[in-house]
Amino acid sequence: MKRSYPFDKIEPKWQKRWAKSKLFEADTKSAKNKYYCLMMFPYPSAALHVGHGRNYIIGDVIARYKMMRGLNVLTPMGWDAFGLPAENAAIKNGLHPRTSVLANIETMKKQLYRWGVGYDWPREVTSCEPDYYKWTQWLFLKLYEKGLAYKKKAAVNWCPSCSTVLANEQVVGGLCERCDAQVTQKELEQWFFKITDYAQRLLDDSDKLNDWPQRVKIMQRNWIGRSEGVKIDFPIGGSDKVLRCFTTRTDTVCGATFMALAPEYSDLEDLIKDVKDKEKILKAAQKMRDISSQKRAEIDVEKQGIFIGKYVINPMNGEKVPIWVANYVLMEYGTGAIMAVPAHDQRDFEFARKYSIPIRVVIDDPKKHLTSDQMPEAYTEEGVMINSGQFNGMPSQEAISRIADYMEKKRIGKRAVHYRLRDWLISRQRYWGAPIPIIYCDRCGTVPVPEKKLPVLLPKDVEFKPRGESPLKGSKAFIETKCPKCKKRATREADTMDTFVDSSWYYLRYISPKEKRVPFDKKIVNRWLPVDQYIGGVEHAILHLLYSRFITKVLKDAGWIDFDEPFARLFTQGMIIKDGAKMSKSKGNVVSPEKLISEYGTDTVRLYTLFIGPPEKDAEWSDRGVEGAYRFLSRLWRLAESYIDKKNIDIQAGAASKKIDAKVIRRRIHQTIKKVTDDLEKGFHFNTAISATMELVNDLYIFAGSADNRDLEPDKGKSVIKEAIEALLLLLAPFVPHMVEELWERMGHKRSIFKETWPNYDLDLLQADEITIVIQINGKVRGKVEVPIDISDEELRSKALEEKAIAKWISQSQIRKVIIIPKRLVNIVV
Numbered sequence: 001m002k003r004s005y006p007f008d009k010i011e012p013k014w015q016k017r018w019a020k021s022k023l024f025e026a027d028t029k030s031a032k033n034k035y036y037c038l039m040m041f042p043y044p045s046a047a048l049h050v051g052h053g054r055n056y057i058i059g060d061v062i063a064r065y066k067m068m069r070g071l072n073v074l075t076p077m078g079w080d081a082f083g084l085p086a087e088n089a090a091i092k093n094g095l096h097p098r099t100s101v102l103a104n105i106e107t108m109k110k111q112l113y114r115w116g117v118g119y120d121w122p123r124e125v126t127s128c129e130p131d132y133y134k135w136t137q138w139l140f141l142k143l144y145e146k147g148l149a150y151k152k153k154a155a156v157n158w159c160p161s162c163s164t165v166l167a168n169e170q171v172v173g174g175l176c177e178r179c180d181a182q183v184t185q186k187e188l189e190q191w192f193f194k195i196t197d198y199a200q201r202l203l204d205d206s207d208k209l210n211d212w213p214q215r216v217k218i219m220q221r222n223w224i225g226r227s228e229g230v231k232i233d234f235p236i237g238g239s240d241k242v243l244r245c246f247t248t249r250t251d252t253v254c255g256a257t258f259m260a261l262a263p264e265y266s267d268l269e270d271l272i273k274d275v276k277d278k279e280k281i282l283k284a285a286q287k288m289r290d291i292s293s294q295k296r297a298e299i300d301v302e303k304q305g306i307f308i309g310k311y312v313i314n315p316m317n318g319e320k321v322p323i324w325v326a327n328y329v330l331m332e333y334g335t336g337a338i339m340a341v342p343a344h345d346q347r348d349f350e351f352a353r354k355y356s357i358p359i360r361v362v363i364d365d366p367k368k369h370l371t372s373d374q375m376p377e378a379y380t381e382e383g384v385m386i387n388s389g390q391f392n393g394m395p396s397q398e399a400i401s402r403i404a405d406y407m408e409k410k411r412i413g414k415r416a417v418h419y420r421l422r423d424w425l426i427s428r429q430r431y432w433g434a435p436i437p438i439i440y441c442d443r444c445g446t447v448p449v450p451e452k453k454l455p456v457l458l459p460k461d462v463e464f465k466p467r468g469e470s471p472l473k474g475s476k477a478f479i480e481t482k483c484p485k486c487k488k489r490a491t492r493e494a495d496t497m498d499t500f501v502d503s504s505w506y507y508l509r510y511i512s513p514k515e516k517r518v519p520f521d522k523k524i525v526n527r528w529l530p531v532d533q534y535i536g537g538v539e540h541a542i543l544h545l546l547y548s549r550f551i552t553k554v555l556k557d558a559g560w561i562d563f564d565e566p567f568a569r570l571f572t573q574g575m576i577i578k579d580g581a582k583m584s585k586s587k588g589n590v591v592s593p594e595k596l597i598s599e600y601g602t603d604t605v606r607l608y609t610l611f612i613g614p615p616e617k618d619a620e621w622s623d624r625g626v627e628g629a630y631r632f633l634s635r636l637w638r639l640a641e642s643y644i645d646k647k648n649i650d651i652q653a654g655a656a657s658k659k660i661d662a663k664v665i666r667r668r669i670h671q672t673i674k675k676v677t678d679d680l681e682k683g684f685h686f687n688t689a690i691s692a693t694m695e696l697v698n699d700l701y702i703f704a705g706s707a708d709n710r711d712l713e714p715d716k717g718k719s720v721i722k723e724a725i726e727a728l729l730l731l732l733a734p735f736v737p738h739m740v741e742e743l744w745e746r747m748g749h750k751r752s753i754f755k756e757t758w759p760n761y762d763l764d765l766l767q768a769d770e771i772t773i774v775i776q777i778n779g780k781v782r783g784k785v786e787v788p789i790d791i792s793d794e795e796l797r798s799k800a801l802e803e804k805a806i807a808k809w810i811s812q813s814q815i816r817k818v819i820i821i822p823k824r825l826v827n828i829v830v
Contacts, residue, residue, distance in 0.1 A: 001244040004634030004643075005578070009737040012396040015113060023754060024063070025117035026074040028511055031527035035071040037063045038507055038567075040536030041078045041125075042546070043090040043405055044104040046766035048111045050609065050621060051576040051583040056683065057609050058573055059535045060117040063732040065680050067759040072526065075118065075497070076510040079105050079123035082133070083499025087356075093467060097432040098460070103129060104569065111593065116602045116737055123513045127502040133434040134455035135519035136502050138603055139551070141448050143556060148194040149426075151446070154505065155264035155331065156425060157292055158186035163466030164429045165190060167498065170543070174295025176276030183292035185264065191436060191495065194422040195550045196707045199224050199419040201376035202549055213616070225420025227581050230338070230404050231761040232413035234259065234312035238269070238322065246334035246418050247343070253316050254388040256339035257352065260326035262290035265336045268308075268325065275309040281325065288327040294636075296327050303328055303351040314339075315412040316403075326351055332422055343370075345527045349378040362387045363396045387626035389757040424547065426498040431464035432472040433496025441483035441490040450484050456492070470494035497825065504546050507531055507566060526562045534567040537575075545570070571684060574618040576609070583621075591621055604630045604734035608687040608737055633739060636697055636732075639704075640725050640743045660703045662720040666765060669727050672696045673761040676731045685734070693731055700724055722747075730759050775800050777809050793820050800826040 018024065041051070046720065063075040068434055081101045090100035111445070125132050143149040153604035157166040165188065170177050186220035195202075203224050205218050236243055243259060261268060263285040272278050284825070288296070295301065301489040305326040321339075326426050328347050329338055342352035342359045352359050359372040363383040370379055385394045389765040391403060402421035407413035427436070435456045437449035449456055459478045464471050472494040472724065483490040511528055512521035523688075536544075545567075552566040575582055578589035596605050613619035673694050679689035700721070730742040733753045744753040767789070773796065775783040783805035787796060797818050799807060806828070813830035819825050 005637040007110075007738065008598075010742045011116065011602050014280070014506060014738045014741045015116060018752075019112070019740075021752065023067075023752065024073075024075055025122060026072060027118050028074060028524055028528060029518050030072065031524075031567050033071045033534070033706060034528055035066045035073045036528055036531045037066065037073060037075045037533045038076075038510075038535070039077065040534070040540065041080050041288060041503070041506060042078045042080055042108065043083070043085040044101050044108055045085040046104065048593065049583050050593050050596070051578075053115060053593055053605070054573050054576055054609050054615070055117060055535060055537070056112060057563075057606050058116045058615055058686070059569070060115075061610065061686065061734040062533060062535070062680075063118065063683070064737060064754055065758070067754050068477045068730070069732065070757065073122060074511075075509070076123040076125075077112070077119035077121070078506060078510070079108075079127065080309065080503050080506075081105070081126050081128035081575075082433045082496075082502050084164070084428075084430065084432075085499075086128075087163070087430060087464070090432070093383075096460075097464065099126065099336050104576075109491075114597060115593065116600060116606065120510075123510050125506060125513050127499070127506065128432070128458075129453045130457060130515075132506075133458075133502065134752055135509065136434045136497065136505070137437040137449070137454050137456060137499070138451060138519055139456075139505060140497065141451060143193055143554060144438075144448050146554070146558065148197065149552060150194065150776065151189060151191050153189050154192075155187050155289060156190055157183045158188075159183055162430070164724075164757055165425060165427060167425045167500075167543075171292055173738045174292040174298070183294070184457060185289035185292065187264075188427075190425055190427040191438075191493075191497075192425055192427075193501075193550075195424045195547075196419060196421055198550050198553055199226070199421050201272060201553060202546065205549070205553075208565060209570070211621055212567075213538070213570060213572055213720045216538060216541045216545065216572060216664065220546055223421060223542045224548065227418045227420070228612070228665075229416060230407055230413040231335075231416045232315070232407065234315065234321070234339070236323075237311040237313060241271075243337050244417060245339050246338050247339060249344070249400070250407065250413075251385065251388075251391075251399040252344045252362055253314070253339060253343040254391075255341040255343050255360045256314055256321055257342060257358045257360055258340045258348075259312055259321055259323045260338050260340045260348075260351070261308075261323065262329040262331045262336040263325055264331045265325070268456060274310050276466065281308050285325050288325070289619075291327065293330045293332060297330055299347075299537045301328060303347065303354055305351060305355065307355075315410075320558055321364055322357075323353075324355075330388050332420065334418055343372060344374065344378055344380060346378045346380065349375075360387055393680050403549055424498075424550070427495040428464060429470045430496060431458075431462055433499060434458070434502065435478075436473065436493040436495055436497055438493040439481060439483060439490045441486065443488055444483050444490075447484055447490070452589065453484070459494075460585075470496070471739055472496070500543055500547050504547045505535075505555075507548070507675060508555075508561075522560060529561065530563050530566055530568045531567045533571065535571045535573065540573040541572075551750075571616070573615050576612065576621050576728070578621045581622070596626060596825060600626055600630045601633075603739050604633055607633065607690065607736050611690045613687055615684055615686055632694055632697070633736060635701070637739065637743070639697060639700060640729070640747070643702075643721055643725055644743070644746050645726060652662060660699055662703075663769070665699060665703050665720050665724055667767075668696055668699050669724050669749070670761040670765040673727060673731065673759050674766060677758070677761070680734075689731075690735060693728055696724065696728060727759050729753065730756060771823055773800070773823075775803060776825060776827040778829060779827060782806060789823070793822070796820060798825060800828065 009202055028670045039055055063073050066073050086101050087097050090097040090388055125248040140149055157171050159166055159178045159181050171183050174183055176183055203226055206221055208215055210454045227248050229246055230250050232245050272281055305324045308323050310323045314321050320746055340348040343361045344347040361370045361372055364370055364386045365379060365383050382396050385391045385396055385399050391399050404415055435458055439447045441447055459475045462471050462475050478489050480631045481492050508520045508525055514520055548566050556564045557563045581587050583590045593605055599711050607703040675692040676689040679685035729744050733740045741753055770786050771789050773785050773787055774781055785799055785803050787799055810830055814829055816830040
């Protein structure tokens with residue numbers, strides 16, 4: 001392809017010059033006019049494709065724009081280098097994870113450099129390096145000291161393919177989010193962070209996040225899942241024990257015809273120790289546990305269960321109620337035991353029908369009396385209480401609080417708040433992660449590694465392929481150690497930490513990445529944080545973003561920082577898809593940036609990536625669209641070069657069908673400045689901002705093609721052309737930085753365009769002297785007319801009726817009415 005401008009020479013030139021001039025290196029000693037712009041750091045597991053590029057290009061546009069607004073911009077980059085993505089990629093390629101990760105980092109750095117995205121590289125952090133994970137281990141110790149890190153035996157999500165446990169948030173539709181394998185349940189001793197202690201604060205403080213996408217806040221609130229209800233104790237028949245349930249529907253308690261336990265219910269084995277069919281029950285429960293809780297929670301899952309030979313007494317009516325284990329009951333909700341009311345819950349209804357369990361209606365439909373034998377499905381609307389003793393006849397909504405009052409008065413139950421959120425499971429039975437800094441001593445018990453002994457280094461000579469238990473157990477040199485307290489023989493914890501622990505605090509480390517005494521400089525962090533603008537995918541709404549908020553609050557409570565939210569503003573970009581699907585090698589739809597950059601240049605790839613559609617929405621990649629972006633840049637280059645060479649525009653545009661004078665061009669300049677500025681300030685509408693600059697370029701071509709403008713007076717035409725071109729370069733600088741830097745220099749400017757001030761618009765020049773009025777006849781557009789902006793209605797009426805294009809439509813008709821909408825249209829009714 002013939003090149004319209006020498007991007008292959010321009011782009012490397014300016015990339016080298018930016019690096020040499022340290023354009024993106026921020027001075028964090030001063031927080032005056034500070035702007036911390038941060039992109040989520042990537043997993044270095046594979047080369048980047050154009051879909052990844054959207055995130056980094058968006059961030060670069062914002063950073064460059066804020067520089068031109070005079071702000072002290074901090075825009076660092078690093079690598080989320082531990083964890084399953086990197087380890088699985090290494091195993092697939094037959095490499096040690098460290099070798100694989102470091103090679104991928106070099107590849108990705110070259111790609112980012114070639115994309116022209118600028119970062120403060122001296123602040124680079126890599127989470128798999130000891131100088132970083134030393135402080136991740138320090139963070140663990142701080143949580144341990146506060147009682148927020150603990151170990152317990154629990155039913156966990158197990159991925160047989162990855163051979164490790166997964167947090168609830170890492171299971172999607174019953175499948176591992178990394179490898180799509182079916183997730184099962186397994187009981188293991190695991191380390192947890194007590195995020196549930198912060199559930200209410202995380203919920204309350206979401207109201208502070210005014211500049212976060214609403215859908216992200218809703219996702220977090222739903223995940224935290226606050227419910228208000230009552231904890232009820234159901235006495236277990238033949239024992240002095242009780243079965244405790246949590247319910248938000250106290251109005252249905254008299255309709256409970258069976259109790260249902262989660263297959264993982266912790267006291268199940270003790271509960272049935274004297275039951276004849278104990279082994280059969282445990283075997284059935286285990287079979288249910290083998291299916292992930294997410295899969296079991298699906299609405300259409302086939303209901304399965306087994307009666308355990310035990311009963312409870314309903315304290316509200318004294319009835320004997322059978323206890324079942326049911327696959328659709330989850331430990332994540334309430335206590336892992338529910339009172340099942342089949343008449344008013346669809347899952348309970350399906351279970352009861354399958355196992356012939358009685359169904360009792362306790363909320364009647366006011367419009368039609370309900371009978372259990374004729375119900376096609378559960379009745380879940382509000383209604384009138386029946387079969388509920390003294391509460392009969394009461395509206396069901398009122399009965400909820402009245403029955404709760406009764407329960408508390410009779411000490412049957414107690415009001416309580418429940419959260420769906422579970423504690424954060426951080427243990428991983430994999431090699432590639434930060435070792436958990438804990439030692440086990442027969443004499444002293446569980447002992448944290450002293451801070452001065454950090455980091456606990458990850459050994460290199462380990463068979464790291466997954467095998468169902470931590471590979472670190474195979475390293476005698478690692479496992480065997482001495483107790484820090486008694487100096488006797490002891491063993492180290494073999495599990496590593498979830499990679500989301502690494503990413504829960506990295507934004508703090510960027511402020512002082514070389515600090516050796518502490519994880520970050522507290523004084524500087526408190527001046528520069530929260531992050532002013534955070535950019536990344538919505539897929540991190542529940543995982544990384546929630547965990548980072550939790551860790552920030554923990555550190556604030558410990559006195560390490562003065563703020564309690566890490567990110568002031570959040571922008572979540574949509575995906576770029578190809579052939580209707582997310583880009584992936586397995587689908588064969590990955591678009592490599594290298595080929596496109598070689599053929600069209602970096603600025604073309606950047607421009608099209610930004611122009612493809614609203615950045616918060618998914619967009620379909622089109623190779624033809626790339627060509628369109630290239631044609632626009634070529635037109636801009638010719639326009640500017642023509643002026644630079646001749647101090648005039650001499651473009652053989654032919655006779656223009658439309659003429660534009662210098663006065664109109666000057667107005668369009670200021671309208672474009674306002675449009676682009678508003679689009680960048682009010683929601684990152686990059687596509688419409690770019691569209692506005694394209695319109696101005698078109699106007700300049702029309703201006704140049706007008707015969708009247710060929711020989712321009714210096715104080716009119718030439719000055720407005722220079723003003724227009726310079727405004728275009730300033731406005732396009734954040735989007736296509738290489739080309740505009742080159743043209744800016746060729747126009748005689750000595751310093752980088754990013755050291756210049758963003759252009760301002762003149763309000764007086766925004767107002768047009770003339771406007772275009774649409775003329776309709778019986779509601780159909782039949783013409784347009786240019787009129788003075790201050791034209792009266794009567795003059796506008798006359799002007800519209802005199803238009804030649806209109807006359808032929810009305811000459812043979814009777815005009816019944818002329819409707820005028822000022823400054824917009826004239827509708828002639830005939």
